[in-house]
Structure formats: C-alpha cells, structure tokens
Amino acid sequence: MSTGNAFxxxxxxxxxxxxxxxxxxxxxxxxLARGWRxxxxxxxxxxxxxxxxxxxxxxxxxxxxxxxxxLVVGALLLVFGLQWLRKAILRASGYKALHDEDAIFARELAxxxxxxxxxxxxxxxYGFTLAFKGVLLEGLEVVFIVLTFGxxxxxxxxxxxxxxxxxxxxxxxxxxxxxxxxxxPENAMKFAVGxxxxxxxxxxxxEGAGADWPGSDAALLGVLGFVCLFSFLFVRLLRxxxxxxxxxxxxxx
Amino acid sequence: xKRLAAFGRFWWxxxxxxxxxxxxxxxxxxxxxxxxxGANVAAWWLLPVAVPLVLWLSLRRAIRxx
Numbered sequence: 001m002s003t004g005n006a007f008x009x010x011x012x013x014x015x016x017x018x019x020x021x022x023x024x025x026x027x028x029x030x031x032l033a034r035g036w037r038x039x040x041x042x043x044x045x046x047x048x049x050x051x052x053x054x055x056x057x058x059x060x061x062x063x064x065x066x067x068x069x070x071l072v073v074g075a076l077l078l079v080f081g082l083q084w085l086r087k088a089i090l091r092a093s094g095y096k097a098l099h100d101e102d103a104i105f106a107r108e109l110a111x112x113x114x115x116x117x118x119x120x121x122x123x124x125x126y127g128f129t130l131a132f133k134g135v136l137l138e139g140l141e142v143v144f145i146v147l148t149f150g151x152x153x154x155x156x157x158x159x160x161x162x163x164x165x166x167x168x169x170x171x172x173x174x175x176x177x178x179x180x181x182x183x184x185p186e187n188a189m190k191f192a193v194g195x196x197x198x199x200x201x202x203x204x205x206x207e208g209a210g211a212d213w214p215g216s217d218a219a220l221l222g223v224l225g226f227v228c229l230f231s232f233l234f235v236r237l238l239r240x241x242x243x244x245x246x247x248x249x250x251x252x253x
Numbered sequence: 254x255k256r257l258a259a260f261g262r263f264w265w266x267x268x269x270x271x272x273x274x275x276x277x278x279x280x281x282x283x284x285x286x287x288x289x290x291g292a293n294v295a296a297w298w299l300l301p302v303a304v305p306l307v308l309w310l311s312l313r314r315a316i317r318x319x
C-alpha cells in the first residue's frame with residue numbers, strides 16, 4: 001500500500017471514529033431516556049439519508065478531472081482541517097475546555113428525560129428526532145471526509161474501508177458497554193485528525209494549483225512532519241502563555 | 254426562503270466555521286501558488302509557509318475574543 005493510501009485509510013478511520021463516538025453518545029442518550037425503538041428508528045432513517053448522499057455524490061465526484069478536484073477538495077480540506085487544528089490546539093494549551101463525552105451524555109440524557117412525550121407513527125418523536133439529527137450531523141462529516149479524501153486520492157472504497165472499520169469498532173464496543181465511550185482518547189484523536197486534514201489540504205491544494213512537490217507523493221511525509229512540528233510548537237507556546245496568565249489570578253484569589 | 258438560508262448557514266458553519274479570515278487567507282495563498290506555478294516558478298513552498306502564519310493569526314484572534 002502506498003504512503004498516500006495508508007494515510008487515506010488511517011485518516012478516514014480516525015476522523016470517522018471521532019464522529020461515530022459522538023453519534024453513539026447521542027443515540028445512547030435518546031435510547032435510555034426515550035426508548036430504544038424511537039432512538040434506533042432515528043439512527044436507521046439518518047443512515048438511509050447518508051447512504052443516499054454517498055450514492056449520489058460519490059459517482060458524481062469521480063467524473064471531475066483530478067487536478068480540478070484536488071484544487072477544490074484540497075482548499076476545502078485545508079479550511080476544514082485548520083478549524084479542527086485550531087480547536088485542538090486551544091484545547092491542548094488550556095484555552096478551551098477538553099471535550100468530555102461523559103458530561104455531554106449527562107446533559108443530553110437530562111434534556112431528553114425532561115422533554116414532553118409526543119408519539120407519532122408509534123415512535124416517540126423527541127427520541128427519534130434527537131437520534132436522527134445527531135447521527136445525520138455527525139455522519140455528514142464522515143461522508144464529507146470519505147468522499148473528499150477518497151476522490152482526491154483516487155479511491156473512495158479505501159476511504160470507505162477506513163470509515164467502516166471505525167464504525168464496526170465503535171458500534172461493537174458501544175453495544176458491549178452500553179455507555180458513552182469516555183475512555184476513547186477523543187481529544188488526542190481530534191488533534192491527529194486536524195493534523196491529517198491540514199496535511200492533505202496543503203498537499204492537494206498545491207498540486208491542484210499546479211505546483212510540483214519535490215519527491216512527488218513522498219513529500220506527503222515531509223508535509224505531515226512539518227504540520228506536526230508547528231502544531232506542537234504552537235501548543236507549547238500557548239500553554240506557557242496560558243499558565244503565565246492564570247498564575248497571577250490564582251495568587252490574587 | 255427560510256430553509257434555504259438555514260441550509261446555507263449550515264454549510265457555512267460546517268466548512269468555514271468560527272473564523273472566516275482563515276478561508277480568505279487560504280484562498281489567497283492558493284491563488285498565489287497558482288500564479289507562481291503558471292509562471293513556471295517553484296511554488297510548492299508557498300502553502301507550507303502561509304499555513305502556519307494563518308493558523309497562528311487565527312489562534313490569536315480566538316484567544317483575544319474568548
């Protein structure tokens with residue numbers, strides 16, 4: 001497997017894994033608070049919508065010329081990846097609260113338990129909508145990543161394989177423990193996904209704009225190393241700055 | 254009309270997110286790469302230089318507005 005394809009599978013696996021963990025938390029909260037029938041119906045309906053989206057957009061993307069596709073996809077991934085990376089760096093440096101799946105689950109559960117009961121076609125409407133929206137929104141990110149990564153690298157099936165592996169793993173563990181997957185190192189995974197998206201974004205958008213990378217596909221490793229380097233440097237700088245801002249306040253208190 | 258606006262807002266938040274300046278600066282950097290490449294000048298280095306600068310600027314903006 002080439003460097004590009006190995007990165008493709010790994011990136012799709014990590015990015016999808018993070019989204020599936022978040023979707024699982026919402027489905028669990030809806031199921032426990034409003035009943036499994038409505039929660040699973042919402043999950044099923046959202047899965048159908050996502051499958052139709054992939055079936056329509058997937059083949060359409062493969063007919064676009066590769067250079068134009070890499071330019072558009074690279075630019076989108078770069079902007080999208082920098083969003084992830086910015087949030088991850090702010091979390092790692094202490095400027096933003098860490099993502100806490102247990103706290104999110106408790107909040108979703110409390111909201112779902114307090115909502116009014118309204119039944120339509122035999123399912124609890126609140127539970128259905130909660131699961132449907134949660135899975136659809138998290139799933140759209142997976143679809144976006146699988147289709148953009150897959151089409152730009154020339155293999156949507158490989159990207160889908162990475163996402164499917166993450167789905168099997170998260171769903172399997174979720175069914176086994178029936179609790180939010182709080183032990184998954186989600187913040188570290190989000191950091192890694194931000195790095196991957198930014199790396200692919202830089203590589204493909206430069207290629208799409210007509211630039212030639214020295215060493216061709218092997219340059220991807222160099223870009224990855226460089227993105228890791230400046231990301232960790234920024235975390236270090238901001239962490240030090242955050243500590244120096246916090247300390248005087250703590251002393252005063 | 255309302256649904257169309259909501260649809261547009263969803264995609265804006267999904268792709269552009271909290272800081273629109275990142276999208277603008279990335280677009281300018283990619284455009285400059287295309288101009289250099291079109292003039293047969295080595296252009297691969299431009300994005301690796303621009304991206305850390307854009308990210309640092311966006312981080313400072315996020316911290317200032319927090």
